[in-house]
Every structure is written in structure tokens, then in C-alpha cells.
Amino acid sequence: MKVKELYPxxxxxxxxxxxxxxxxxxxxxxxxxxxxFLMDCDSAVPRAIVDCKAPITREIAEKLESALNISxxxxxxxxxxxxxxxxxxxxxxx
Numbered sequence: 001m002k003v004k005e006l007y008p009x010x011x012x013x014x015x016x017x018x019x020x021x022x023x024x025x026x027x028x029x030x031x032x033x034x035x036x037f038l039m040d041c042d043s044a045v046p047r048a049i050v051d052c053k054a055p056i057t058r059e060i061a062e063k064l065e066s067a068l069n070i071s072x073x074x075x076x077x078x079x080x081x082x083x084x085x086x087x088x089x090x091x092x093x094x
Contacts, residue, residue, distance in 0.1 A: 038067035
């Protein structure tokens with residue numbers, strides 16, 4: 001039996017994963033320097049992500065998983081969703 005999809009989900013907006021990272025840091029009361037330490041990197045790395053100026057790479061996602069106990073796959077899915085929406089937006093506007 002084929003299921004008819006009544007309301008397809010086609011989002012046209014996605015937030016940068018840095019916004020989620022900022023909310024997570026606030027909730028866990030972790031400072032930028034603390035997160036840099038936990039990720040074993042300079043605090044400029046998470047700062048660039050929180051400022052939505054840098055993407056989350058697989059390497060960074062794995063460091064976030066280690067530091068925050070939130071799966072790397074979650075961070076990569078957020079980044080991939082954001083990238084896909086941005087790509088579609090740029091295609092539509094050019």
C-alpha cells in the first residue's frame with residue numbers, strides 16, 4: 001500500500017549550527033575558553049562557529065562530541081541541513 005504524503009516537509013530556512021552551539025553552551029554554563037579547552041583547540045575555533053562565520057567540519061563535530069557529549073552526527077546533520085538550505089537559497093536568488 002502506498003502512503004500519500006499530505007503535507008511534505010520542505011523547509012526554506014535553517015539556522016547555522018553555531019546558534020545551537022551558543023544555546024548549548026549557555027545551558028551547560030560553559031565559557032568559550034572552557035569549550036576550547038575541552039575541544040583541545042584555541043577558543044577562536046568555537047567562537048567562529050558561534051559567530052556563524054565558520055562551518056562545523058567532521059573533525060570539529062568529533063571534538064564537540066567529546067567535549068559536550070552530543071553526537072558528531074547531530075552536529076554534521078545540522079551543518080548539512082544549513083548548507084543545503086543555503087545552496088537552495090543561492091540557486092533561487094541567482
